[in-house]
Amino acid sequence: MSLLRQRRPVVGTGSGRLLDQEPADAAGVRLREVSKTFSRRRRPGRTALDGVSLDVEPGEFLCLLGPSGCGKSTLLNILAGFVPADSGEVLVGGRPVTGPGPDRGVLFQTPMLFSWLTTWQNVLYGPKARGTLTPQVHEEAERLLETVGLADARDAYPHELSGGMRHRAAFARVLINRPGVLLMDEPFGALDAITRAAMQRFLLELWQQQRMTIVFVTHDVEEATLLGDRVCVLSGPPGGTKAVIDIDLRRPRSYDDTETLEFVNAKRRIREVLER
Numbered sequence: 519m520s521l522l523r524q525r526r527p528v529v530g531t532g533s534g535r536l537l538d539q540e541p542a543d544a545a546g547v548r549l550r551e552v553s554k555t556f557s558r559r560r561r562p563g564r565t566a567l568d569g570v571s572l573d574v575e576p577g578e579f580l581c582l583l584g585p586s587g588c589g590k591s592t593l594l595n596i597l598a599g600f601v602p603a604d605s606g607e608v609l610v611g612g613r614p615v616t617g618p619g620p621d622r623g624v625l626f627q628t629p630m631l632f633s634w635l636t637t638w639q640n641v642l643y644g645p646k647a648r649g650t651l652t653p654q655v656h657e658e659a660e661r662l663l664e665t666v667g668l669a670d671a672r673d674a675y676p677h678e679l680s681g682g683m684r685h686r687a688a689f690a691r692v693l694i695n696r697p698g699v700l701l702m703d704e705p706f707g708a709l710d711a712i713t714r715a716a717m718q719r720f721l722l723e724l725w726q727q728q729r730m731t732i733v734f735v736t737h738d739v740e741e742a743t744l745l746g747d748r749v750c751v752l753s754g755p756p757g758g759t760k761a762v763i764d765i766d767l768r769r770p771r772s773y774d775d776t777e778t779l780e781f782v783n784a785k786r787r788i789r790e791v792l793e794r
């Protein structure tokens with residue numbers, strides 16, 4: 519059993535619930551000279567990425583930051599296997615990405631839930647579709663709903679859930695697959711400030727316990743500083759790697775840290791690179 523699979527102490531979430539899921543095998547990510555141009559009818563193609571290289575260590579929390587249109591979502595979609603790169607190398611866990619897979623969980627700004635399914639059915643959708651539903655998976659789903667604080671909402675449909683609850687349901691839906699890599703595209707961008715802070719705290723606690731690899735796209739320098747081990751700043755458009763900045767603030771982090779001098783200095787360093 520690898521170190522990453524050893525059960526870590528159960529930790530409390532902001533909602534007072536307990537996390538009790540076996541950690542996933544975190545996988546590393548390697549991008550080498552990745553380029554992507556989208557072709558357009560009767561117009562020149564649009565280059566979204568131009569030779570991006572980046573390594574993400576197994577279990578690392580990496581934030582992607584950059585100006586609008588610099589290719590952050592395209593990069594995430596390439597890692598997810600939704601969009602093929604034109605050239606370059608894209609490896610997750612040492613294997614080339616050739617399409618989507620349950621080893622990579624993807625979370626978007628709008629939670630992906632089937633409106634005609636209950637929370638419980640949404641969470642079990644993936645294993646059911648793959649024919650891997652077992653009593654163990656049911657038990658895991660029960661635990662996950664506890665983890666994300668939705669045990670009482672298992673029979674509710676998405677329209678009956680609040681914005682934050684929908685996000686947590688989408689988390690549970692992804693986590694049931696025990697992905698080694700979480701790919702998150704501005705997941706909390708549309709939430710109000712209070713729900714957003716609660717989701718950031720939830721994510722930090724989840725990652726602290728599970729230590730899956732996370733690639734997190736955000737526009738928000740404060741969010742990147744609070745969450746990331748490193749922040750990759752993209753230049754562009756078209757996107758290229760401008761700088762990768764270490765955030766050497768102590769862990770575990772909490773919202774209170776955002777008021778410390780170290781935090782403010784780290785934020786300033788990132789902003790300077792962004793504006794350079």
Ligand SMILES: Nc1ncnc2c1ncn2[C@@H]1O[C@H](COP(=O)(O)OP(=O)(O)OP(=O)(O)O)[C@@H](O)[C@H]1O
Pocket residue numbers: 556557564565566584585586587588589590591592593755
């Ligand atoms: N499917 C597509 N077809 C054509 N062009 C696309 C497609 N997807 C993205 N692009 C273009 O690629 C470029 C990068 O887009 P992308 O969404 O990856 O940027 P982004 O950094 O995530 O932007 P934002 O921060 O505004 O969300 C943009 O010029 C966009 O218009």
